[in-house]
Amino acid sequence: MTDADILDLIDAYGADTAAYPEKRRQTAQKRIAEAPEVFASALAAARRIDTDLAALPIITPDKSFIDAIVETAPFTVPAETQRPWWKVIFGQGARLPAAGALASLGLGLVLGLNAPTGGSSIDETTTDETVFAATFGGADYTYWEEFQE
Amino acid sequence: MSNASDLDQIRKAAAGDRWAINGLVGRYSPGILALATRMLGDKTEAEDVTQETFIRAWKALPDWEPRAKFSTWLHRVALNLCYDRLRKRREKTVDEFPERVDPALRPDEQFEQGERLEALETAILNLPERQSAALILCAIEGHSQDEAASIMEISVSALESLLARARRTLRQTYLEAVQ
Numbered sequence: 001m002t003d004a005d006i007l008d009l010i011d012a013y014g015a016d017t018a019a020y021p022e023k024r025r026q027t028a029q030k031r032i033a034e035a036p037e038v039f040a041s042a043l044a045a046a047r048r049i050d051t052d053l054a055a056l057p058i059i060t061p062d063k064s065f066i067d068a069i070v071e072t073a074p075f076t077v078p079a080e081t082q083r084p085w086w087k088v089i090f091g092q093g094a095r096l097p098a099a100g101a102l103a104s105l106g107l108g109l110v111l112g113l114n115a116p117t118g119g120s121s122i123d124e125t126t127t128d129e130t131v132f133a134a135t136f137g138g139a140d141y142t143y144w145e146e147f148q149e
Numbered sequence: 150m151s152n153a154s155d156l157d158q159i160r161k162a163a164a165g166d167r168w169a170i171n172g173l174v175g176r177y178s179p180g181i182l183a184l185a186t187r188m189l190g191d192k193t194e195a196e197d198v199t200q201e202t203f204i205r206a207w208k209a210l211p212d213w214e215p216r217a218k219f220s221t222w223l224h225r226v227a228l229n230l231c232y233d234r235l236r237k238r239r240e241k242t243v244d245e246f247p248e249r250v251d252p253a254l255r256p257d258e259q260f261e262q263g264e265r266l267e268a269l270e271t272a273i274l275n276l277p278e279r280q281s282a283a284l285i286l287c288a289i290e291g292h293s294q295d296e297a298a299s300i301m302e303i304s305v306s307a308l309e310s311l312l313a314r315a316r317r318t319l320r321q322t323y324l325e326a327v328q
Contacts (some may be wrong), residue, residue: 011313014288021294021305045320052269052323053288055262059183065196066174069203073162073170 001027003035007042015047155219163210174203177220180290181227187285188231190274198234202227217299224292224300228282235278265327272323280315283308 006028013019017029032039061069161169181202185195205226213219273281279301286297287308298308 008309008313011316012309013312014316021309045324046316048324049316049319050288052265053284056266056269056289059179059186061178061182061196061199065182065199066171066178069174069178069200070167070171072200072204073165073167073207075165075167075170 001031003031003038006031006039010039010042010046014050014053015043016050156215159210159213159215159219162207163213170207173206173219177223178203180220181223183290184224184282184285185227185231187270187273187289188228188278188281189234190270194234198227198230201230218296221296221299224286225302228300231282232278268327269319269323272319272326275322276315276318280311280318283311284315284319287312 001024005024009020009024009028017025017032020028032043158169158172162173178199182195182199185198186192189195189198202223206223209222273284276284282301283297286292286300287294292300294305294308298305301308303311
């Protein structure tokens with residue numbers, strides 16, 4: 001790499017050698033360190049331009065402009081129905097509560113089907129009288145007699 | 150190639166997901182607007198170019214194939230729209246349209262910081278359009294050499310040549326004027 005090549009690099013990329021293409025960076029850095037006087041003037045001018053370029057104001061769009069661009073997009077669904085409430089609440093994890101609900105339902109069914117049935121006192125031998133007694137009080141047959149009438 | 154996050158957002162945006170569209174606009178509109186503003190030197194025109202760029206993006210999204218980075222593609226569209234507008238300006242007479250070039254660099258006057266930067270903006274606008282595009286993309290907007298070359302559809306060595314010519318011109322015009 002000649003000194004003219006390095007001056008070309010300074011012209012193209014400025015004074016910051018870190019911005020030079022990787023393949024030529026190290027050679028350029030070494031040569032600049034060896035003979036700083038050769039490149040001093042070019043580097044000084046480049047540094048001034050670099051500094052001023054970096055100081056240029058950042059251009060940012062305001063929110064109303066961004067909103068206006070968004071409005072140009074062809075939405076397939078109206079905005080207010082885009083995100084269902086469960087997605088707003090659970091985000092991407094909406095599948096978890098749904099799976100939880102299904103698991104609860106399944107567990108309920110299993111427990112219900114396997115529950116012992118002996119707890120019920122009503123069977124084929126149960127008489128109307130027994131049921132009545134269990135409901136209104138076994139000791140008092142007055143009600144039973146009234147009911148039969 | 151587009152990254153995974155881009156691709157996911159592009160797919161959702163193409164399906165009409167407002168949040169994905171918001172995300173794409175929020176992420177890329179500042180760079181597009183800055184490029185157009187510095188290329189054209191006119192805020193209203195730059196906003197028109199930015200809007201048109203995204204309108205073209207919405208049309209392209211359903212058939213989007215991730216061969217290139219989405220941001221590179223967007224910047225390329227914006228840059229070509231800028232070139233179109235600059236060409237149309239040249240075709241019109243000076244009386245009909247304001248000049249892109251403002252020759253008002255004043256070597257005999259002292260430049261305050263604000264004036265210096267204004268003079269620099271003007272000097273960049275005065276550059277040939279491909280030189281100013283190269284300088285804006287690399288030196289101001291911080292794109293890598295590969296990215297900038299890809300946006301401009303040129304080789305990295307051609308980009309380097311444009312950058313060198315742009316900076317030499319700035320050294321001769323801008324620096325001499327403000328010193």
